[in-house]
Amino acid sequence: MSQRILVIGAGFAGMWSALASARLLDQVGRTDVEITLVAPEPELHVRPRLYEQNPLGMKAPLQEIFKAVGVQFVQGKVQNIDVARQEVNVIGVGADTSHHTIRYDRLVLAAGSRLFCPPIAGLKEHAFNVDQIADAAVLETHLHSLAERPASVARNTVVVAGAGFTGIETAAEMPARLREVLGADEAVTVIMVERNAEVGPDLGPGPRPVIIEALTELGVTWKLGSGVAAVDATGVTLENGERIDAGTVIWTAGARASELTQQIPAERDNFGRLHVDRNLKVKGLDGVFATGDCAYAATDDDGNYAKMSCQHAMNLGRSAGHNVAADLLGEPSIPYSQPKYVTCLDLGPWGAVYTEGWEREVKLVGAEAKALKTKINTEWIYPPSADRAEALALADPRRIVVA
Structure with missing residues (x-):
């Protein structure tokens, strides 16, 4: 047997x-x-x-x-x-x-x-996320539907809850995606909300200046030191009582x-x-x-x-x-x-930042890092072909795929 x-x-x-x-x-x-x-x-x-x-x-x-x-x-x-x-x-x-x-x-x-969803009022009912394919597809459909709504500051505002790896990559994409839907000259607002005192708290100080530069040039802003207390159909309320009117709230926190x-x-x-x-x-x-x-x-x-x-x-x-x-x-x-530990963070149309080591020493930025990120995302992480010899060879546990 x-x-x-x-x-x-x-x-x-x-x-x-x-x-x-x-x-x-x-x-x-x-x-x-x-x-x-x-x-x-x-x-x-x-x-x-x-x-x-x-x-x-x-x-x-x-x-x-x-x-x-x-x-x-x-x-x-x-x-x-x-x-x-x-x-x-x-x-x-x-x-x-x-x-x-x-x-x-x-x-x-x-x-x-x-994705970890804590018991925050309205989070499951009103927030979007990019955790699973179906979830990300719902968000994409929603973004395209914004063009059918009357123009308003709230319609043109996206709040990204969480300024970690996923939050930064998502926020960096949003200004261009919103303008693609609403018009190239439309005023759009993308705000990251982070409970910690720094953008990218888990990414450390190494790449942070690059991240700040990229997000600033993209027009992304952030509010630090206060997390999301509640989400509703028209925006979010922060733990410090501040209100942000937004037609789109994306949860990325953990x-x-x-x-x-x-x-x-x-x-x-x-x-x-x-x-x-x-x-x-x-x-x-x-x-x-x-x-x-x-x-x-x-x-x-x-x-x-x-x-x-x-x-x-x-x-x-x-x-x-x-x-x-x-x-x-x-x-x-x-x-x-x-x-060997590396990080390659996508920063939308601005480019990317690539670091090496657990201290995240910056090695590549901008277009050069973006080219590497594109190779990672479109080639390196995909499955092998259905060729038996190739697939088995690539499954060697001694084979470490890093940049």
Whole structure:
């Protein structure tokens, strides 16, 4: 009877986990182990690009790649994980209302993350976001509908809640997108709201002068030191009592690991990520690995931990996939290590800023950095072709994709 490696999730980490497991099975000539991946759709959603236009086009098919390397795809959504029984319960998606159980010998939880929405009055009812493709598509439809509304300051105003990575990239795009809809000469207002005292609080002081310069030239402004207290159909109220009338409010403030991590009886961090060892095995559990945004994983021996980012998810996936198969087969593991850290922040029509190291030393700015960002977003993060040899070669956990 064959054994099964079960991967939950078809994001960057899940896709590369499945391919890396297939790579090791191919190398050792094992055909008695089945790799099964469960996800709602056989496609990679390119979430790092959802602040851009045309979010419905930000997906890449995976079925042919999976067929080429021998990964079985199961369409559905995991509802329950039973670690003791080594099985998961899967429910259908869309019109499919079926329920079935999948047993596993080894599990890789790569279910990603979701936007964190605190209990702020009116947030879910009135705010937009760019967390998932469907969400970003709703925002795009809304932006195009603004042209049908009577001209007003509120109609022409966008509030972006959160001045972190996603908030900055989203805000930098908004002036041009609004003018494309409302007219090139229309006066538009884009305001970022951030509870912290600085723009880009998590990005540190290194790139901040570049970010400030770019946003200022783009016409983006910000209000610091007070978060959003309430959202309604006509704008936001800040915690300090200030009112901003706005026809569009976009929430970008933070993410949390998939709720499925709550079903794993193990330690989690403040973002819901499971504590894992250097092989990405969940600490205290046999046969369960976590990766991508579900894993609180050390990137090096200097105290740095992976961010909830595509940059780390791709290699976390390769490492988890290799090591879960190695654990099952008794083959040598390859501990996850990704000591080089880079940041490439899109700043809309102005350009971009590229930094290296955890201190984020600026290396490229403007058009030069934008060219790199475009290459990252349109080439480097996309899946390989459905060529078996190429896909398996690219799944090597020692392959680190950085600039």
